[in-house]
Amino acid sequence: MIDQTHVEALYDCDVIDNKGEKIGSVKRVWLEDGTGKPMWAEVHTGLFGMKEHFVPIQQGQVAGGAITVPVSKEQVKDSPSMNTSDDHMSDTEQEALYRHYGMIPQAKTGDHDRLDGKQAAGQRGRQATGQQATGQRATGQHAQREAGDAAEVTLSEEKLDVGTRQVESGRVRLVKHTVTEQRNITVPVTHEEVRVVREPVQGDAARTGKAFADEQAEMTLHREEPVVQKRTEATERVRLEKDAVTEQKDIKGEVRKERVEVERDDEPRSRR
Template sequence: MAKTMQPQELIDSAVVDPTGTKLGKVGNVYLADSTRQPEWITVKTGLFGTKESFVPLSGAHADSDGVHVRVDKDAVSEAPRIEADGHLSSEESARLYKHYGLPMPRTSPDGRMDDRAQGRGTGRSEMDSAAGGKAGGRDRDRDAEHSMTRSEERLNVGTEQVETGHVRLRKYVVTEEQQITVPVSHEEVRVEREPITKGSGGKAEIAEDETEVVLHAEKPVVNKETVAVERAKLKTENVTEDQTISGQVRKEQFEVTDDSKHRKS
């Protein structure tokens, strides 16, 4: 559901073009001098939102998901680069209107826009001064003339999941030489002699004779078998580490110049 656009509520809102593409977030809101109504917004784009482009609010409406504008992303990215310093000159306004193909508003013939609302809660003095019938309106007007809002940029850093590489586990076959010592035995022949006493041997005669003994020996026999010895698997685990992210941010500083101290009384 569309809602009325209030300057203080537009800050940091999402900006969406007619195709539904998100252009960025609202950085500053510029009010028309004559109507004190929002006329332009700046959209934070680029890395860390360091760039700001002017986008017209003509025909735009605020919804629950952000500010819907009538210009597309290409027109915003090609818009003239103008410093978002809180004031638009008539020449700068004319350049922007010409770029977006919009007519100069009748309520602001010179094209000047002034006073930006920065941060939530600011811009209240601009809205109250427009309602001149309220009590205390003039006092608030005077306060607004002598007040200034200081703003600064801040880094918003998040994380996203990205693919960093692939890890593969495979097995392959290698051949290696192994040496195993195995004890083996064999038979040997030893000749034992013993004397024969008289009367213990038989009848003796001289003749040729022979006898034979079969010798045995062990020899190594090699057999191979395949056995499972180890299992490996891939498993991921989360490791948290600190990384330092740097980026340039801008901020405003106050400087007060008082020349009354140099005057002679």
């Protein structure tokens, strides 16, 4: 419930209806004469905030720079217009607002009661004292809101928002070094060998040689030897490339959530 301690934070607050829709922003706060309790908020509505409507705020809830009221946006748009040029609201104007929102004032307290249908007609005879406007600001938080015979609490729970971030997992490098190894290669080589050929002398050839004289004949023999030479040539290229591999990982985390229990004071609790 909103009281004088919240008035400082109400000015320029967003006004939210009972369905969570924004109605507008608070321009002025109207207080009850005598008690100074905040009763109505003069709210700017419309696309450019040019329209003004009165919204009951005593049963509202202030949180996070906004005030939530137990009426709908449609009710506010259809509310009667007020002539408040002298910063004062007459009893007739108040009664018109109470009738529109289905409320009655409790005498000299400024409290609002919700009315249902025919019940409202017999109880609207009560009147509230006059009300004045103030331009003070407002803030504050309430965990529970009561509107007439309804009470509610807001439950919250934590959710896990899981994302990814890139971290360094390791490094891979290519290092080239020289090793020596033994190779065995078979190479064919050729060499010359001497062969003695004997054949009979015939005809005139028999008279060409010198008989009983020392002679010699000579022949040069050849052979092949393996010759080893080294040459350098490129055999292959080696490089490193990266591939992105996606895998599934299970993430565990603890979250908190709120639960609500109903306790009754009019009945004894049973034990198991």
